[in-house]
Amino acid sequence: MLNIQKIHHVAILTDDYEKSKKFYTEILGFEIINEVYREERKSYKLDLAVNGQYQIELFSFPDYRERGSYPESKGLRHLAFQVDDVASSIVFLRDKGVKVEDMRIDAYTNKKFTFFEDPNGQPLELYEM
Structure with missing residues (x-):
């Protein structure tokens, strides 16, 4: 182990x-x-x-590019951050000019979440516990 x-x-x-x-x-x-x-x-x-x-x-x-080699081609699906309040986090990010999806509810946990992207298009998630 x-x-x-x-x-x-x-x-x-x-x-x-x-x-x-x-x-x-x-x-x-x-x-x-x-x-x-x-x-x-x-x-x-x-x-x-x-x-x-x-x-x-x-x-x-300096030569950043999309990678086609393992393991990068498999990619990081998204990176999730826990927050106390998804709704207020959406407002904050939108006020900063960040494009944020509308809030969703996880069908299995009933928890609130949303997605947005960093400047390179990396999907980021906010998840309310």
């Missing part, structure tokens, strides 16, 4: 680093842990804290 204890991080690629950095820090409110420019790769790596528990790594690459 591996004895996996928790998810350490989720890595996201971007082709517009500044736009994505602003989205994840100023709109979603994630805290910057560390930011590094890797000269040899001509890319940034931004480590972000999600509520002090989880970490997102945001990577920029």
Whole structure:
């Protein structure tokens, strides 16, 4: 048995680093842990804290493109974040100019949720517990 204890991080690629950095820090409110420019790769790596528990790594690459190789071709279906109030979160995001789907109700759990996208089209979900 591996004895996996928790998810350490989720890595996201971007082709517009500044736009994505602003989205994840100023709109979603994630805290910057560390930011590094890797000269040899001509890319940034931004480590972000999600509520002090989880970490997102945001990577920029000058030749960013959709990947057709395993495992990237399988893709991350979406990344979900737990919130206290989906309805007020939708209003907040829309006020920031983010296109957000209308609220839905999960047919199995009766919980509220919605979807929106980051600047690179990565599907993100808000789920109310």
